Amino acid sequence: MRVCVIGTGYVGLVTGACLAHIGHDVICVDNNEEKVKLMKSGQSPIFEPGLSEIMQSAIQAEKIHFTSDLAAGVAHGEVLFIAVGTPPLPTGESDTRYVEAVARGIGENLNGGYKVIVNKSTVPIGSGDWVRMLVLDGVAERQKTLVPAGGVASNEKLPEFAAEFDVISNPEFLREGSAVHDTFNPDRIVLGGNSQRAVGLMRQLYAPIVERKYAVDQSLPPVPILATDLSSAEMIKYAANAFLATKISFINEVANICDRVGADVTQVAKGIGLDSRIGNKFLQAGIGWGGSCFPKDVSALIHTADDYGYEAQLLKSAVSVNERQRLIALEKLQKVLKILKGKTIGLLGLTFKPDTDDLRDAPALNLIEQLNRLGAKVKAFDPIVSQTGLRHGLSGVLVETDAERLADGCDALVLVTEWQQFSTLDYVKMAKLMAHPVIIDGRNFLDPEAMIRAGFQYVGVGR
Ligand SMILES: NC(=O)C1=CN([C@@H]2O[C@H](COP(=O)(O)OP(=O)(O)OC[C@H]3O[C@@H](n4cnc5c(N)ncnc54)[C@H](O)[C@@H]3O)[C@@H](O)[C@H]2O)C=CC1
Ligand SMILES: O=C(O)[C@H]1O[C@H](OP(=O)(O)OP(=O)(O)OC[C@H]2O[C@@H](n3ccc(=O)[nH]c3=O)[C@H](O)[C@@H]2O)[C@H](O)[C@@H](O)[C@@H]1O
Numbered sequence: 070m071r072v073c074v075i076g077t078g079y080v081g082l083v084t085g086a087c088l089a090h091i092g093h094d095v096i097c098v099d100n101n102e103e104k105v106k107l108m109k110s111g112q113s114p115i116f117e118p119g120l121s122e123i124m125q126s127a128i129q130a131e132k133i134h135f136t137s138d139l140a141a142g143v144a145h146g147e148v149l150f151i152a153v154g155t156p157p158l159p160t161g162e163s164d165t166r167y168v169e170a171v172a173r174g175i176g177e178n179l180n181g182g183y184k185v186i187v188n189k190s191t192v193p194i195g196s197g198d199w200v201r202m203l204v205l206d207g208v209a210e211r212q213k214t215l216v217p218a219g220g221v222a223s224n225e226k227l228p229e230f231a232a233e234f235d236v237i238s239n240p241e242f243l244r245e246g247s248a249v250h251d252t253f254n255p256d257r258i259v260l261g262g263n264s265q266r267a268v269g270l271m272r273q274l275y276a277p278i279v280e281r282k283y284a285v286d287q288s289l290p291p292v293p294i295l296a297t298d299l300s301s302a303e304m305i306k307y308a309a310n311a312f313l314a315t316k317i318s319f320i321n322e323v324a325n326i327c328d329r330v331g332a333d334v335t336q337v338a339k340g341i342g343l344d345s346r347i348g349n350k351f352l353q354a355g356i357g358w359g360g361s362c363f364p365k366d367v368s369a370l371i372h373t374a375d376d377y378g379y380e381a382q383l384l385k386s387a388v389s390v391n392e393r394q395r396l397i398a399l400e401k402l403q404k405v406l407k408i409l410k411g412k413t414i415g416l417l418g419l420t421f422k423p424d425t426d427d428l429r430d431a432p433a434l435n436l437i438e439q440l441n442r443l444g445a446k447v448k449a450f451d452p453i454v455s456q457t458g459l460r461h462g463l464s465g466v467l468v469e470t471d472a473e474r475l476a477d478g479c480d481a482l483v484l485v486t487e488w489q490q491f492s493t494l495d496y497v498k499m500a501k502l503m504a505h506p507v508i509i510d511g512r513n514f515l516d517p518e519a520m521i522r523a524g525f526q527y528v529g530v531g532r
Contacts, residue, residue, distance in 0.1 A: 070094070070274055073146030075139065075171050077104060079115055079248060079361075079427070080189060080241050081152030086120060087252040089127035091277045096134050098142035108135040116426035116453055119249040139171075143178040148274055151175075151200070152189045152241075156361075161368035163193055172200045176207020176232070184234040185267045189241050191306050191366060194373055197261065197299035201236045208232040235267035238299050240306030245360065246424030253283040257293045261302020268296055307373075310366040311384055316351045317358045318390040324354035324531025325397075334531030335513055354531045356436075356485065356511035357394035359421040361429035364388075395432045398483045399439050401509045401528050406480055410444030413504070415479040417472065418486025419451040419463070426453045428463075432511075433485045441465040450475040452488050473499060481507035487514040500524035 070093050074085040077099040089095040099105050104114045111128050113121045127133040136142060143149060153167035168190055175186060188200055238261035243251035255278065260271050272294060277283060279292045297305070324334035334354045342349030358364070367384055374381040399409075406412055421431035428434065433449070440447045447466045449455075455468055469475040472491075476482065476499035484491060491514065500506035500523050507526045508515070520527040 070270070071145050071147045072096070072150070072274070073098060073142035073148070074150040074152055075099075075142060075175075076151065076153035076167070076190070077108065077114070077135070078152065078154060079117065079245055080243065081150065082108070082113065082115065082124075083117060083120060083243060083248040083252055084150060084152060084189065084241070085133060086124045086127055087249060087278075087283075088274070089130075089133035090123045091283060092132070093274065094132060094145075095127070096136060096142045096145045098136055098139050100137055100139075102137050105135050105137045116424075116457075117248050118246065118424055123249060139174045140178040140180075143175055143184075144180045146184065147182070148185045148187060148270060149175060150187045150189045150239075154361075155190050155192055155365075157365035157368055161372045163191070163365065163369045165192060165196065168192055168196065168200065169203055172203035173207040173210070176204035176209075177211045179204070179208060179211075179232045179234065182233070183266070185270050186234055186236045187271070188236065188238045188303075191240065191310075191362065191369075192238075192303060193369060194300050194303045194307070196303060197236050197238050204234060204236070205232070235262060235264035236299070237262040237264070237267050237271055238302035239271065240302060240309075242306075242309065244422075245427050246422055250285070253278060254285055255292055257295055259295045259297065259302050259305050261297045261299045261305075263298060307366055307370040310363055311370050311387070313351050314358050314363040314367050314391070315383065315387040317353075318387040318394070320352045320354045321357065321394045321530075322390050325394075327531035332531075337531075354513060355394075356398050356432045356530065357391045359395070359430045359432045361421075361427060364391075364430045395435045396439060397530060398436055398485070398509050398511050399443075401530075402440075402481055402483070402507075405507050405509075405526065405528060406505070409440065412480040413446045413448065413478055414440055415469075415475045415482045416447065416449035416451075416466070417475070417482055417484045417491055418488055419449050419454045419466075419468075420486050423486055423488045426457060428454065431485075436483065436485065437463075437466045448475055448479065451486065452490055473502060476500075476502045479503045480505045481509060483509045483511055484514055485511050487512040491515075496520060496523035496525065 072088050072093045072095045074081045075098045077097045085095045085097040107114050111125045113124055151171050153171055155163040158164045240259050258275055260268050281287045281289050327334040338352035341347050342352050367388055371381045371384050416433055419433040420428055437447050448469055449466050450469045450472050455470055472494045506524050510529045513529045517527045
């Protein structure tokens with residue numbers, strides 16, 4: 070099928086490349102010319118495991134093209150994905166101005182032939198109908214430009230162009246760091262909307278994925294497709310993220326109690342996770358959740374509830390537990406080192422999770438700010454950011470090129486991100502290079518006994 074994906078970030082580019090990989094003809098549109106240039110040359114502007122490979126093979130097979138020309142993308146696609154960002158406003162609401170611009174732009178460029186407009190961006194509940202209205206506004210704007218100078222005589226007809234389309238909500242559940250894998254191995258596909266025709270086309274689009282043709286385990290039953298109304302699909306996205314974020318806040322609260330009573334939260338998580346009603350995933354206690362979605366989506370849902378006169382108390386608590394948790398490493402450093410002024414603290418990892426280059430709302434950023442405020446010097450090593458540091462505009466932190474340089478002269482290390490390579494560092498050597506061999510394991514990632522044997526004073530979260 071002919072597909073146009075508008076917005077080539079973590080969601081748009083992965084969606085476009087994966088759809089091209091399974092045989093669709095894809096045009097990816099982005100208004101960032103530099104990104105488009107980079108992608109045309111076969112390079113991914115983001116770090117996501119497996120993405121460059123499928124991008125390059127799709128480029129070679131001429132299944133994917135990149136452009137900044139929205140009109141060309143709209144003309145090409147039978148299915149038009151909106152995958153632009155919806156970042157948080159200071160009030161907690163989503164900033165939907167990019168979706169708005171794209172929806173109007175689609176309307177202004179509709180060129181005849183039926184189109185399915187797919188909201189893949191995470192958008193406030195009710196946005197499906199709003200997008201429809203904006204597309205129609207765009208169509209009306211375009212109609213105005215078709216009126217010849219001097220107006221149209223009453224017996225003359227305006228030039229016609231079709232604007233036959235439906236809007237579908239197709240929320241995205243991929244995780245950064247495993248986005249390509251998640252796209253080919255989804256737990257479910259949600260399609261919200263009341264047009265059978267549009268839902269039918271979306272089923273056709275996703276058929277190879279539904280049939281597990283690109284799955285790690287091809288013997289699994291087909292991926293369930295849940296067809297709902299628009300608002301329910303939009304709510305499913307927010308509810309899923311809010312539930313997962315709350316689950317992490319829950320285990321972090323338990324970890325804080327474990328710290329006080331001398332229990333081990335990793336054992337507790339195992340013990341409760343074996344109950345199939347609870348499940349063992351998303352029970353890793355640590356320094357809190359971050360990233361571009363959990364914080365913004367939970368805030369947006371609280372805001373929506375507020376708009377409708379309902380106080381989302383549980384969600385508010387999940388957020389406040391998380392805000393406190395994101396400073397737990399600081400508390401632990403103060404407990405061990407007492408005064409932080411004049412001390413050097415080394416951060417192992419900066420990104421909000423491993424296998425991504427994304428620093429949006431990363432717990433490391435709070436930590437850097439607070440350590441700077443308390444007069445500590447902050448250094449960091451991150452496998453990706455150390456290579457691309459300048460691009461991220463980090464301030465208040467000296468980014469080192471390897472873990473041993475990082476350890477040199479530090480009064481303590483904090484493991485912020487559980488990059489796999491941090492499990493095999495030469496901790497004996499690192500301990501010797503440090504002024505005080507203290508490690509705060511913010512992700513309970515390391516083996517406490519091995520760290521003690523390496524010469525460290527080890528402090529975990531709730532263990
Ligand atoms: N990052 C993630 O893991 C997930 C994100 N989402 C949602 O998907 C949406 C996109 O998120 P990301 O991919 O992270 O965003 P992103 O910020 O990485 O990418 C957005 C892209 O849209 C482009 N853009 C903005 N305005 C445009 C316009 N008028 N025309 C063409 N391109 C335009 C930007 O240049 C950028 O490349 C958000 O609503 C987010 O909440 C949903 C699931 C997972
Ligand atoms: O809407 C989105 O953007 C996406 O948000 C999350 O994906 P992502 O933010 O990429 O990464 P996660 O693996 O969910 O981790 C989010 C945060 O929670 C933290 N986390 C995760 C799991 C856990 O057990 N403990 C924990 O502290 C991570 O360190 C990270 O800071 C969801 O998992 C995706 O389903 C969703 O599509």
